Amino acid sequence: xxxVSDRSRVAVLALMxxxxxxxxxxxxxxxxxxxxxxxxxxxxxxxxxxxxxxxLHSQRGVKGGYTLGRPPADISVLxxxxxxxxxxxxxxxxxxxxxxxxWAEGAARLGDxxxxxxxxxxxxxxxxxxxxxxxxx
Numbered sequence: 001x002x003x004v005s006d007r008s009r010v011a012v013l014a015l016m017x018x019x020x021x022x023x024x025x026x027x028x029x030x031x032x033x034x035x036x037x038x039x040x041x042x043x044x045x046x047x048x049x050x051x052x053x054x055x056l057h058s059q060r061g062v063k064g065g066y067t068l069g070r071p072p073a074d075i076s077v078l079x080x081x082x083x084x085x086x087x088x089x090x091x092x093x094x095x096x097x098x099x100x101x102x103w104a105e106g107a108a109r110l111g112d113x114x115x116x117x118x119x120x121x122x123x124x125x126x127x128x129x130x131x132x133x134x135x136x137x
Contacts, residue, residue, distance in 0.1 A: 003089075008084050014033075015119045020126075026066055027067070028066075046084050050084070056069055072118060072123060
């Protein structure tokens with residue numbers, strides 16, 4: 001099956017938080033969790049996977065925390081999703097089945113979309129949304 005879980009959403013939002021801070025100083029997990037209102041253990045889990053994938057660097061100690069392993073423009077959403085949830089794939093099944101063909105096409109398109117969007121792009125999207133006027137009736 002196509003697998004993009006809530007863990008991927010948490011990972012993208014947490015990386016957006018790191019990227020939006022723009023500094024090179026390590027950021028503690030608790031800071032990221034509090035800013036994005038996620039449970040700390042959930043951020044710890046996704047950061048462990050992202051560190052293993054080379055997306056993040058960790059630093060231990062009093063001034064420890066996490067930093068991006070590369071510039072946010074060089075980290076695609078697809079890379080994040082695959083680090084946390086594994087490859088986006090249609091799954092095994094009867095390849096001659098019309099449903100299997102549709103799932104494979106959907107997985108390929110989703111992968112293409114995620115590959116074209118970087119963490120920097122997501123930070124920019126979030127900033128644009130924050131600047132958009134709100135109309136209340």
